[in-house]
């Protein structure tokens with residue numbers, strides 16, 4: 001038998017691949033992490049903030065992985081969330097104190113978090129990092145995969161299993177999943193940093209016929225404006241990516257005053273994708289390669305963190321020689337079903353202008369206000385602690 005070089009190869013050292021590499025290496029597995037760009041992250045000089053909202057469960061996972069202590073000084077807590085549907089006169093608000101937590105979640109800069117995770121990866125001796133490299137070919141053998149990496153003098157590396165976390169455009173998706181669904185929301189997602197006066201720990205989400213709009217504070221003086229605008233309306237708010245300040249602020253006038261500056265951060269077209277399978281015969285799809293989710297509700301990385309937690313737990317408990325992935329697959333697919341149902345509900349029902357959707361969303365908001373059971377279950381889903389005893393999470397992580 002050929003000599004196996006690694007227990008796991010991980011292709012793509014983003015927020016997902018880097019953290020998984022770190023945690024699997026702490027279990028003494030031998031890891032090779034492949035990244036197509038430079039591994040070193042330099043934070044942007046213009047001081048722009050790229051928001052990543054982490055829910056309560058994500059904070060607990062990062063705490064357990066010793067990452068939270070390094071990012072916490074840069075993390076801004078959110079303890080109140082208001083959701084407003086423009087067709088409803090009412091606003092529905094949720095507070096962390098309703099379920100005895102001090103924060104519903106936190107906002108961090110995604111590149112700062114990635115830098116922290118990658119620095120921890122570098123400190124860990126058991127991870128071989130191949131930067132500016134890509135996999136050309138993956139071949140399945142009986143008990144391992146044979147991987148050809150372009151930078152490594154065409155060398156073939158052998159690993160027991162491989163995770164593909166190199167983003168949505170990975171050419172290896174079809175090795176696992178035959179069906180890939182692409183969704184074009186015909187929306188553009190804009191991020192703006194805004195210095196102004198506002199309620200420091202209060203996030204707001206507004207649904208109207210032009211799209212989905214959110215205010216996400218990231219310090220006492222600054223917040224992110226995140227706008228997922230239907231393409232037909234984007235010129236109402238932007239001209240060549242230049243914000244039309246008055247129109248934008250009009251949406252938020254109830255929540256924001258004394259605006260000092262607006263800084264355009266970036267824009268994405270909202271094309272997402274979903275693969276129907278997570279694992280097949282020694283190859284896993286993870287993070288954006290597995291699915292890209294609409295940013296409503298900020299679910300993507302929070303879901304991937306739960307996946308990482310499930311995978312790490314699985315390989316910690318079960319000998320890596322185990323060929324039976326059924327329980328792991330079932331756990332992850334069940335979680336994903338819930339996440340996708342929530343995202344689809346919000347994008348189809350809350351942001352649609354059709355009469356049926358308007359009626360349904362009105363009823364939903366009304367029920368949230370009247371039923372404390374529904375409120376609690378909604379908050380728990382939002383925070384990723386649904387079906388988990390959140391005050392006793394250690395057992396489950």
Ligand SMILES: Cc1cc2nc3c(=O)[nH]c(=O)nc-3n(C[C@H](O)[C@H](O)[C@H](O)COP(=O)(O)OP(=O)(O)OC[C@H]3O[C@@H](n4cnc5c(N)ncnc54)[C@H](O)[C@@H]3O)c2cc1C
Pocket residue numbers: 011012013014015016017034035036037051052053054133134135165166167168189268286287288289295298299300301302303304
């Ligand atoms: C607009 C928007 C807002 C979002 N906001 C939130 C939020 O608030 N909260 C939340 O939980 N989630 C959010 N998400 C989702 C979150 O960004 C993703 O879940 C997360 O970034 C996925 O990370 P990843 O590591 O899978 O992929 P990526 O971040 O895409 O990383 C892929 C890595 O692979 C590398 N790579 C690419 N090609 C190759 C190759 N061929 N070989 C090797 N390496 C390669 C890349 O350089 C990169 O380092 C948002 C997403 C969007 C689009």
